[in-house]
Structure formats: structure tokens, C-alpha cells
Amino acid sequence: MGKAMLVFQTDFTYKEGAVCSxxxxxxxxxxxxxxxxxxxxxxxxxxxxxSYRLYQSMKFWPRGTxxxxxxxxxxxxxxxxxxxxxxxxxxxxxPDNGSLTHVxxxxxxxxxxxxxxxxxxxxGKDTEDVSIFHGRDxxxxxxxxxxxxxxxxxxxxxxxxxxxxxxFPILEPSVEDNKVSGIFEINDPNxxxxxxxxxxxxxxxxxxxxxxxxxxxxxxxxEEKFSDKLLFHKSFGFAEKGNPMIYxxxxxxxxxxxxxxxxxxxxxxxxxxxxxxxxxxRS
Amino acid sequence: MGKAMLVFQTDFTYKEGAVCSxxxxxxxxxxxxxxxxxxxxxxxxxxxxxSYRLYQSMKFWPRGTxxxxxxxxxxxxxxxxxxxxxxxxxxxxxPDNGSLTHVxxxxxxxxxxxxxxxxxxxxGKDTEDVSIFHGRDxxxxxxxxxxxxxxxxxxxxxxxxxxxxxxFPILEPSVEDNKVSGIFEINDPNxxxxxxxxxxxxxxxxxxxxxxxxxxxxxxxxEEKFSDKLLFHKSFGFAEKGNPMIYxxxxxxxxxxxxxxxxxxxxxxxxxxxxxxxxxxRS
Amino acid sequence: MGKAMLVFQTDFTYKEGAVCSxxxxxxxxxxxxxxxxxxxxxxxxxxxxxSYRLYQSMKFWPRGTxxxxxxxxxxxxxxxxxxxxxxxxxxxxxPDNGSLTHVxxxxxxxxxxxxxxxxxxxxGKDTEDVSIFHGRDxxxxxxxxxxxxxxxxxxxxxxxxxxxxxxFPILEPSVEDNKVSGIFEINDPNxxxxxxxxxxxxxxxxxxxxxxxxxxxxxxxxEEKFSDKLLFHKSFGFAEKGNPMIYxxxxxxxxxxxxxxxxxxxxxxxxxxxxxxxxxxRS
Numbered sequence: 127m128g129k130a131m132l133v134f135q136t137d138f139t140y141k142e143g144a145v146c147s148x149x150x151x152x153x154x155x156x157x158x159x160x161x162x163x164x165x166x167x168x169x170x171x172x173x174x175x176x177s178y179r180l181y182q183s184m185k186f187w188p189r190g191t192x193x194x195x196x197x198x199x200x201x202x203x204x205x206x207x208x209x210x211x212x213x214x215x216x217x218x219x220x221p222d223n224g225s226l227t228h229v230x231x232x233x234x235x236x237x238x239x240x241x242x243x244x245x246x247x248x249x250g251k252d253t254e255d256v257s258i259f260h261g262r263d264x265x266x267x268x269x270x271x272x273x274x275x276x277x278x279x280x281x282x283x284x285x286x287x288x289x290x291x292x293x294f295p296i297l298e299p300s301v302e303d304n305k306v307s308g309i310f311e312i313n314d315p316n317x318x319x320x321x322x323x324x325x326x327x328x329x330x331x332x333x334x335x336x337x338x339x340x341x342x343x344x345x346x347x348x349e350e351k352f353s354d355k356l357l358f359h360k361s362f363g364f365a366e367k368g369n370p371m372i373y374x375x376x377x378x379x380x381x382x383x384x385x386x387x388x389x390x391x392x393x394x395x396x397x398x399x400x401x402x403x404x405x406x407x408r409s
Numbered sequence: 410m411g412k413a414m415l416v417f418q419t420d421f422t423y424k425e426g427a428v429c430s431x432x433x434x435x436x437x438x439x440x441x442x443x444x445x446x447x448x449x450x451x452x453x454x455x456x457x458x459x460s461y462r463l464y465q466s467m468k469f470w471p472r473g474t475x476x477x478x479x480x481x482x483x484x485x486x487x488x489x490x491x492x493x494x495x496x497x498x499x500x501x502x503x504p505d506n507g508s509l510t511h512v513x514x515x516x517x518x519x520x521x522x523x524x525x526x527x528x529x530x531x532x533g534k535d536t537e538d539v540s541i542f543h544g545r546d547x548x549x550x551x552x553x554x555x556x557x558x559x560x561x562x563x564x565x566x567x568x569x570x571x572x573x574x575x576x577f578p579i580l581e582p583s584v585e586d587n588k589v590s591g592i593f594e595i596n597d598p599n600x601x602x603x604x605x606x607x608x609x610x611x612x613x614x615x616x617x618x619x620x621x622x623x624x625x626x627x628x629x630x631x632e633e634k635f636s637d638k639l640l641f642h643k644s645f646g647f648a649e650k651g652n653p654m655i656y657x658x659x660x661x662x663x664x665x666x667x668x669x670x671x672x673x674x675x676x677x678x679x680x681x682x683x684x685x686x687x688x689x690x691r692s
Numbered sequence: 693m694g695k696a697m698l699v700f701q702t703d704f705t706y707k708e709g710a711v712c713s714x715x716x717x718x719x720x721x722x723x724x725x726x727x728x729x730x731x732x733x734x735x736x737x738x739x740x741x742x743s744y745r746l747y748q749s750m751k752f753w754p755r756g757t758x759x760x761x762x763x764x765x766x767x768x769x770x771x772x773x774x775x776x777x778x779x780x781x782x783x784x785x786x787p788d789n790g791s792l793t794h795v796x797x798x799x800x801x802x803x804x805x806x807x808x809x810x811x812x813x814x815x816g817k818d819t820e821d822v823s824i825f826h827g828r829d830x831x832x833x834x835x836x837x838x839x840x841x842x843x844x845x846x847x848x849x850x851x852x853x854x855x856x857x858x859x860f861p862i863l864e865p866s867v868e869d870n871k872v873s874g875i876f877e878i879n880d881p882n883x884x885x886x887x888x889x890x891x892x893x894x895x896x897x898x899x900x901x902x903x904x905x906x907x908x909x910x911x912x913x914x915e916e917k918f919s920d921k922l923l924f925h926k927s928f929g930f931a932e933k934g935n936p937m938i939y940x941x942x943x944x945x946x947x948x949x950x951x952x953x954x955x956x957x958x959x960x961x962x963x964x965x966x967x968x969x970x971x972x973x974r975s
Binding site for chain 2: 133162163164165185191313317360362374385
Binding site for chain 1: 729750752753757880892928939940944
């Protein structure tokens with residue numbers, strides 16, 4: 127049990143043989159390694175989502191777990207292929223293309239190394255001339271060697287300064303008495319919930335409490351897209367089926383849902399830094 | 410190998426990080442536990458399907474296996490969070506919201522306990538104020554402790570009477586000579602097959618045999634939606650491609666298919682207690 | 693660690709309980725067997741894709757791995773249920789319905805045996821009268837016994853001659869100076885790339901090099917569907933976002949992509965032996 131687990135997330139889906147090939151490479155490096163499918167349904171080329179999903183689940187895993195994140199629109203170009211060690215003790219094997227943004231901001235990156243392709247890239251099996259599948263030939267192979275103990279972190283490749291990590295800007299919410307504003311930072315594409323960047327603690331600072339009815343306005347590029355008074359409560363079941371509500375999500379961030387429905391579809395809303403949300407309570 | 414396996418089914422999909430977070434919780438409880446993905450594609454909020462899918466696959470697993478079923482539209486409300494022990498020796502960790510209906514009817518529930526949140530809920534990691542993700546904070550965590558042997562069944566929480574289990578009504582088919590009727594109880598959403606609640610043995614009682622051509626009528630809210638004479642046979646390959654047929658499904662229930670096609674789409678049919686099917690044979 | 697791994701591919705999806713039932717059967721045969729999900733999203737009834745996906749990933753796995761491939765439109769009819777041993781040392785448990793075409797052509801089948809249902813089919817659990825789920829009752833059960841060492845390859849059932857294997861025709865590309873033609877052999881349904889049957893080595897024989905601009909014409913049933921001059925390069929990132937390009941895919945075959953887009957959707961193209969591709973370079 128001494129070897130680290132490998133947790134994978136990609137935008138590959140299971141529609142063709144890419145996942146199966148990557149997992150085979152891992153098992154060919156070390157038959158005893160344990161592979162966990164985090165998800166292969168990150169939206170295509172969406173490095174922001176890759177970054178958010180790493181942040182979302184990482185802390186629930188045992189320290190030392192090796193995450194392999196392959197959302198890699200720049201594969202084969204000079205973007206770095208890297209392994210990061212986080213301040214809280216996890217490894218992330220990923221293209222350095224923004225995918226480390228949230229983990230760096232929330233937990234911190236301790237050190238980052240660029241994978242040395244001359245030693246940590248798959249050899250043979252007619253793969254040397256392949257430039258488009260680093261998920262298989264570089265990330266899975268290097269991650270398996272690291273998890274197995276065949277190489278240690280130093281042997282991944284040369285260190286580079288944290289200042290060289292590609293980061294997306296992260297916006298901070300604003301809080302005053304009876305008013306909090308922020309953005310929709312990400313969605314839950316399954317249930318149609320939208321998650322703001324506003325921590326529950328900011329709602330508490332503003333004086334909002336579970337059971338309150340709050341005025342919510344949503345703006346997109348400055349245009350009002352939604353305006354209503356909504357219940358803020360602990361869980362979906364406190365709202366009538368089909369009704370919108372405000373809740374505290376699994377990451378302690380304020381979020382919007384329709385009970386047993388889809389908030390984003392019902393009101394045709396998206397997420398990103400141009401989606402402003404504003405909560406107020408009339409005193 | 411003494412520890413039980415954990416088999417998961419949810420309606421979460423892999424579109425965001427929920428599954429990955431749950432699995433991390435399990436591995437943080439006990440790194441050696443084995444997690445199997447049953448499915449994360451139960452239709453949203455569909456506790457009837459959750460119930461049926463548990464019944465469908467359970468008996469094929471080793472006794473002692475721990476099933477974790479999280480289709481939980483009432484999360485955060487007073488519905489019970491429970492662990493059931495079945496008469497045939499499996500554990501099911503689930504909200505008590507109808508998800509135990511079929512297993513109870515077919516195999517029987519021996520005992521059921523309500524999870525004691527004061528001891529069997531995840532602590533720390535900023536989860537105490539989260540009310541909407543019992544799949545992670547309660548069901549996965551408690552199931553992992555049980556499978557690992559950290560707690561035994563008694564330590565899950567207090568027993569409550571079987572009469573307190575929430576059950577959906579299950580309709581029984583009717584059988585006479587040369588005539589059997591029932592309902593479409595569930596679908597196979599992938600291949601488009603529809604499964605009745607009629608066991609093969611009822612067809613035999615009625616005198617129907619493989620190779621027979623039977624008259625099938627389908628009614629929805631009393632209105633006839635389908636009427637045709639169809640081949641009843643062992644497998645799809647006995648019908649021409651594109652043709653509808655009657656077969657004995659994997660659970661020994663009479664079902665309808667189109668060979669290499671979708672019965673439910675081709676004839677625009679659904680399932681539930683208001684979809685009546687009637688098979689007759691003219692003598 | 694002496695036991696073989698089981699790698700599954702089917703067209704079942706996770707929409708109902710079929711996968712969970714199959715995996716349960718494996719674990720009931722031998723709790724210690726390791727199950728890997730290759731994919732359950734092969735297109736329905738598409739034995740050609742099943743064949744291609746086996747070929748695509750197999751060589752990345754450790755020798756001795758047991759692949760279970762269940763794309764089986766003829767289940768219950770006299771098509772053979774088989775276990776093949778490949779020349780490079782893998783086992784494939786599959787209906788003999790074309791699913792072995794590519795592996796046979798590229799790696800070679802050493803021996804093939806028909807599964808003896810009298811000894812290698814699941815007993816009990818009310819499965820004897822089920823004819824439509826060989827994935828559960830026959831393929832998973834027999835594969836588990838083989839991987840576990842309960843039976844050896846000889847005990848699968850009787851040998852039959854390789855000439856009896858059902859194979860689809862495979863077309864070969866043609867090469868001359870400054871001109872190569874072939875077909876679209878398969879797609880990548882996730883990223884929308886189309887993969888030809890033309891090996892990179894044929895491009896080199898024709899004198900084409902990374903960085904060249906090549907004239908590409910695509911014909912369907914003789915009708916021209918696409919004509920343009922495209923960049924041939926190592927990876928997607930060398931083309932502007934949204935632009936089509938020619939690249940060397942992960943199996944060293946010439947392929948077409950749109951950088952961060954879908955080639956097949958953008959130009960409404962398919963694959964198969966009636967999709968002819970022709971690359972030329974004006975000197």
C-alpha cells in the first residue's frame with residue numbers, strides 16, 4: 127500500500143480508445159498501481175474547468191496522491207509539461223496551461239518541475255514520432271514512474287520558478303452590510319446549478335442567515351438577466367420543486383439551484399467573469 | 410481481501426467533481442478499500458430507477474458487498490439516511506426515499522439503521538456546514554467505515570422498524586390461459602428496450618412458448634398506443650433487423666425490443682404504472 | 693499480482709445495470725481480480741469500432757491481459773462465443789463477429805477457441821434461461837475463470853481454425869511520389885478528428901514532411917466533399933484555432949483535425965470504405 131494512487135481527469139470521454147491506452151501505459155510501468163477515474167468529461171479544451179475540478183476534490187484524497195490532469199489544447203507546442211507538488215502534499219501531473227490556477231491560489235504550489243522528456247517519456251511501441259498524445263506518452267508514463275517510486279520528484283526534471291506557472295486571473299467577491307456581489311465562477315453541468323465565488327463566510331459577514339429571503343440580481347455584460355427575491359437555505363429540499371433558491375454548496379460557496387430542476391437552463395444563464403451576481407437584503 | 414467492496418450508483422454523472430470527491434473520502438478512510446463504479450447515470454432524482462438498478466445487479470455480487478446509492482432529491486431534509494442489511498447478506502447505504510423498494514420486495518430487508526451523524530459523518534475539511542452533499546459527507550464516509558471494519562453494522566446508528574421504510578407500490582401482473590397482462594416497469598435507455606413486470610414463468614403458465622407469435626397491445630392512460638402480432642423468442646437475433654419482438658430479459662422478465670433498434674423510440678413509448686401491456690394468443 | 697487483469701469494452705453505456713451485473717459476476721468468481729473499464733461507449737452494434745478499439749489500446753497493456761469485448765448484435769444466435777490468444781500474448785474474450793479483424797491483421801491471432809457453454813457459463817441466480825446477456829453469463833464469467841487461473845486456455849473450449857474467424861475486409865492505402873490516397877478508417881468521436889488508414893511511413897515514402905502544405909481532396913461515393921490546401925504538422929497547436937490541419941495520430945496514422953474544433957462536424961464528413969482521401973503536393 128506504500129505506492130501512491132493515480133487519479134485521472136481529462137476531456138477525452140470514453141468515446142474512443144485514449145483512456146484505455148493511458149491506463150495500459152500505467153499498468154505496464156507497474157502492475158500494482160491503483161488507477162482511479164476522477165472524470166473524463168471535463169469540457170473540451172477547458173483548462174479553467176480542469177483547474178477548478180482539481181481544487182474541488184483534491185483535499186478529500188490522502189496526501190501523496192498523484193493527480194493526472196490532461197486538458198491540453200496546446201499539446202505538441204512549447205507549453206511546459208509539468209509536475210507540481212502542492213503545499214498540502216499532493217502531486218499534479220499536467221500541462222502548465224492554467225490548470226494549476228485554483229490549486230495554487232487556494233492551497234499553494236510548493237515546487238514545480240518540467241518533465242524531462244529524454245528520460246520520462248514512453249519509449250518503443252511506435253510512439254516516438256507521436257506528438258499529439260502526451261496524456262499517454264508523457265503524463266501517464268511519468269506519473270506512473272513517480273507513483274511507483276521508480277523516480278522521485280527530483281528525477282521528474284528541472285525545477286522552474288513558481289512565477290513561471292501560467293495562472294488565470296481569479297476575481298474576489300465584495301462584501302458590505304446587507305450586500306454581497308461576485309461572479310458565477312463555475313457550473314454543475316449535471317444538475318444545472320451555478321456556483322459563485324462567494325464564500326459562505328462572506329454571507330455571514332453581510333448578516334445573511336439561512337431562512338432569509340434575499341434579492342438577487344444577475345448581470346451579463348452589464349445587462350440584467352435575472353431579478354427576484356429568493357430563499358437562502360441549507361438545502362434544495364427547503365424550496366418547492368421547480369423553485370429557484372440560494373444555498374451553500376459543497377465547497378462552502380454560495381450557489382444557485384432550482385429544486386429538482388436546472389437553474390442555468392431555466393433562466394438561460396452561464397458562468398465566467400462577465401456574469402455578475404448581486405445579493406441584497408432590504409432591512 | 411477481508412474487507413467488503415463498495416459499489417456506487419448515483420445520478421451525479423462525471424460532469425463535475427462530485428464522484429471524485431466521494432471516492433477520495435473513501436480512500437482517506439481506508440486506502441485499501443476497493444471502489445467499483447456501478448453507474449453514475451441513474452436518471453436525475455429518479456429514486457424508482459435507483460431502486461430497480463440495485464435489485465438488477467445485487468445478486469451477482471459476493472455476499473457482504475456494500476452498495477452506496479445516492480439518488481437524493483431530498484438531501485438536507487428530514488428523510489432518513491440509512492444502512493439496510495438485506496436477507497441475502499448485502500449492505501445498502503442510501504437515503505430511505507424509495508430506493509429500497511425492489512430489494513425489499515424481492516430479497517427482503519433484514520434490518521435497517523439510521524446513520525448517526527454525530528459519529529459517522531465526515532469532520533473537518535470545511536464540510537460541517539455543508540448540507541447538500543450527503544453522498545460525500547455521510548454516505549461515502551459511513552460506507553467506508555463499515556466496509557473497512559472501523560464500525561460494525563450496530564455502530565451505524567439506531568435500528569428502526571422495517572415498517573418505517575419508504576416503499577413505492579409495486580404492481581403484479583395477471584395471468585390466465587393464453588392471456589397475460591402487466592406494465593412496463595422500467596426501460597433499458599441505452600438499447601431502447603422496455604421491460605415488463607411479467608416473469609417468464611407467467612408466460613409459461615399462460616401456455617406461451619419461444620417461437621410463438623403473440624398479439625401485443627399497449628395502452629397508456631387507457632388509450633391504445635400499439636397493436637401488432639410479434640415473435641416471442643430467445644434473443645434479438647431471431648428477428649429481422651429493425652423488427653420488434655418479445656423476449657425474455659436478463660432478469661427473466663418479458664421484454665420488448667427492436668432488433669438492432671430502439672423499441673421505445675420507434676413507437677414512442679414510455680414506462681410506469683400507466684403503461685399497460687397485454688399479450689394474447691389466439692388458439 | 694500473478695492474476696491477469698480484465699479490461700472491458702462494450703456498447704452498453706452505464707445507463708442501466710448491465711455493467712454492474714457483469715462486474716459482479718467477475719468478483720463472484722474471484723474477489724481479487726482487477727477490473728479496468730476500457731470503455732462502455734462503443735457505438736451500438738458497431739463491431740468494426742470494437743475491432744479498431746481493441747487494436748488501438750492493446751499493445752500498451754502488459755502481456756497476458758484479458759480483454760473482454762462485448763458488442764454483440766447477434767447474441768443468442770449461432771455466432772461463436774470465443775477466446776482468442778494473440779501472437780503478442782493477449783487474450784480476447786468476444787463474440788466472433790468481426791471484432792477480431794484489426795488485431796488479427798496487425799498483431800495476428802495465434803489460436804482461437806469456442807467457449808464451452810456447458811462448463812464456462814454462469815449457473816444459478818436464475819440465469820440459465822437467459823439468452824440475451826452473454827456479456828454477463830458467458831463472456832464475463834469465462835474471462836474471470838481464465839484470468840483467475842481456475843481454467844487455462846485449453847479449458848475454454850475446443851480450438852477452431854483461424855480460417856473460421858469472421859473478418860471484415862481491410863483496405864490498403866496507395867503511395868506514389870507526391871501522392872498518397874486511402875480512406876477514413878475510423879473517427880475520434882470526441883474531438884471530431886478523422887483517422888485515415890495511411891501510416892506516417894507512407895507519407896515519408898511520398899516525400900511529405902512536417903511543415904508541408906498538402907492538397908487534400910475527400911470523396912464520398914465518388915463525389916468531392918472537400919478540397920483545400922492544408923498544413924501537415926506534428927500537432928494541433930501548429931494550426932490557428934478553428935483551422936483544419938493534417939497530423940500524425942497516436943497510432944502513427946495520418947489524420948485530420950480542426951485545431952480546438954471538430955473536423956468531421958465542420959465539414960460534415962464520415963468514415964468507412966466509401967470515404968476516399970487523397971493527398972498530393974505540387975512540386
